Amino acid sequence: MENVIQLENFYFAYKRSDLVLRDIDLNIKKGSFTVIAGPSGAGKTTLCKAMTGIVPYYMGGRYSGDVKVLGESTKGKKVSDIAMRVGFIMEDYESQLVSLTAGEEVAFSLLNHGFAPAEVAERTRKALEDVGLPGRESYQLDELSGGQRQRLLLASVLAVHPEIIVLDEPVSAMDPDGAISLYKLVYDIHRRYGTTIVVVEHRTDYLLPYATDMIVLKEGAVVAADKFELAAPAMYADEVLRPLLPSLWQVKLGLEERFGVKLGDWRNEKDALADLKAQGFERRAD
Amino acid sequence: MDDKQKNIPQLIEIEPMQDGYRWVAITAMLLAIGIILHTVSPNVGGVTPNWTIAMYSIVINLTNPKLSQAIGIGFIAGLTLVPSSKSAFPLGNIASELTGATVCCVLVKAMLSVGLENWKLRPFVTGLMATMASGGVFTFILKIVLNLPLSVWIYAMLPVVATVGVLNGLITYLMYAPVRKLFYVQEDKD
Numbered sequence: 382m383e384n385v386i387q388l389e390n391f392y393f394a395y396k397r398s399d400l401v402l403r404d405i406d407l408n409i410k411k412g413s414f415t416v417i418a419g420p421s422g423a424g425k426t427t428l429c430k431a432m433t434g435i436v437p438y439y440m441g442g443r444y445s446g447d448v449k450v451l452g453e454s455t456k457g458k459k460v461s462d463i464a465m466r467v468g469f470i471m472e473d474y475e476s477q478l479v480s481l482t483a484g485e486e487v488a489f490s491l492l493n494h495g496f497a498p499a500e501v502a503e504r505t506r507k508a509l510e511d512v513g514l515p516g517r518e519s520y521q522l523d524e525l526s527g528g529q530r531q532r533l534l535l536a537s538v539l540a541v542h543p544e545i546i547v548l549d550e551p552v553s554a555m556d557p558d559g560a561i562s563l564y565k566l567v568y569d570i571h572r573r574y575g576t577t578i579v580v581v582e583h584r585t586d587y588l589l590p591y592a593t594d595m596i597v598l599k600e601g602a603v604v605a606a607d608k609f610e611l612a613a614p615a616m617y618a619d620e621v622l623r624p625l626l627p628s629l630w631q632v633k634l635g636l637e638e639r640f641g642v643k644l645g646d647w648r649n650e651k652d653a654l655a656d657l658k659a660q661g662f663e664r665r666a667d
Numbered sequence: 668m669d670d671k672q673k674n675i676p677q678l679i680e681i682e683p684m685q686d687g688y689r690w691v692a693i694t695a696m697l698l699a700i701g702i703i704l705h706t707v708s709p710n711v712g713g714v715t716p717n718w719t720i721a722m723y724s725i726v727i728n729l730t731n732p733k734l735s736q737a738i739g740i741g742f743i744a745g746l747t748l749v750p751s752s753k754s755a756f757p758l759g760n761i762a763s764e765l766t767g768a769t770v771c772c773v774l775v776k777a778m779l780s781v782g783l784e785n786w787k788l789r790p791f792v793t794g795l796m797a798t799m800a801s802g803g804v805f806t807f808i809l810k811i812v813l814n815l816p817l818s819v820w821i822y823a824m825l826p827v828v829a830t831v832g833v834l835n836g837l838i839t840y841l842m843y844a845p846v847r848k849l850f851y852v853q854e855d856k857d
Contacts, residue, residue: 390676392675392676392678394678396683400675403675437681438681438684439683439684440683441681441682441683441684442680442681442683443678443679443680443681444678444679444681445675445676445677445678445679446676459684460684
């Protein structure tokens with residue numbers, strides 16, 4: 382499968398910090414839904430910034446190796462140009478909102494890149510519709526709830542038709558219902574447009590139904606970068622990383638370890654119950 | 668040797684591209700804050716801190732602009748002071764702030780070149796000296812415009828300039844760290 386992002390022996394340190402990323406060698410496959418997991422300070426956010434060209438060239442620092450996005454090195458590229466192909470939603474998403482109304486917000490990057498007014502209007506309308514905010518072009522940002530503002534930001538990313546969307550802990554300030562709803566929307570976009578999705582998330586339970594691949598980071602280095610079902614056991618083997626696995630997979634891998642059985646690829650409770658029943662695990666009232 | 672330190676290749680140091688525009692944004696924001704504070708600050712015993720000078724001193728300490736950029740900062744700072752100036756010669760602000768920003772920039776560059784990058788008193792000293800230079804030029808222009816005796820300038824005006832200079836130095840010193848944290852928060856953390 383074609384790789385849309387490649388990091389080759391990439392090392393990075395901010396100007397006044399120790400190494401934040403060490404010898405990162407990984408590929409993001411086209412059309413994948415990749416989860417980046419790891420404890421705080423593992424380098425997840427910096428890895429996202431590297432994938433969007435913000436690190437090292439925009440922020441500065443010390444680096445070695447190369448990052449290629451859609452086959453081209455990010456070296457010498459403007460972040461605004463990379464943003465036309467790789468959308469980025471930061472953890473502090475409010476800091477990315479720059480306009481007064483929802484319509485202006487979605488149109489901002491399109492107008493900056495010289496799109497014709499008619500196309501801007503059409504793309505704005507479609508993007509707002511895609512995120513469940515149809516007809517809200519004239520809404521002031523303070524008329525939208527936190528969740529709606531996050532959807533608006535997703536719309537402004539979608540409007541430029543990026544091939545990749547990188548999201549850095551997008552639901553960290555949301556309640557569980559809001560988080561589930563946002564990830565459903567992201568998955569819907571992924572499925573409808575074939576957009577490659579990269580998400581940093583420490584509550585991986587939310588992403589279990591959707592994740593195709595997983596990158597596990599610890600202390601700036603890659604512990605595992607593979608298909609989700611292959612990376613999860615590597616995460617389980619490390620006691621520090623184990624609690625970051627989806628709860629269902631902690632149970633599954635625990636059962637496999639304890640009883641020496643091979644269980645299926647659980648993506649939700651229904652899968653788990655069916656598989657346990659098939660394997661002869663019975664529910665006990667006590 | 669620690670395993671993590673082994674086989675780390677030679678790292679390439681790279682200056683941030685963002686600084687191409689960041690200094691403009693920081694200057695605009697701080698000068699705007701300076702104008703507001705300049706407008707609302709009360710006059711205590713004939714002395715008012717010159718917030719505008721303190722703000723551009725912070726900007727110059729933070730961004731270490733080129734001399735031409737510092738002259739631009741000084742010019743804009745001077746222009747912002749002209750409309751609200753109550754002095755006998757408002758346009759004198761342009762000459763005085765051009766001087767203040769230039770002195771501040773030269774001092775910052777000199778300190779950085781001798782390794783005083785992390786000297787805690789750098790904002791105080793540069794804020795004080797910028798104010799002294801700016802105030803000295805401004806009051807000297809006033810002396811000429813109003814045809815005042817030299818002794819009035821030396822014994823009445825310069826002591827006030829020095830007092831304001833110390834005040835501004837303190838403001839620059841106290842505000843430098845929080846402002847730096849605000850604008851450069853992303854640099855040192857993951």
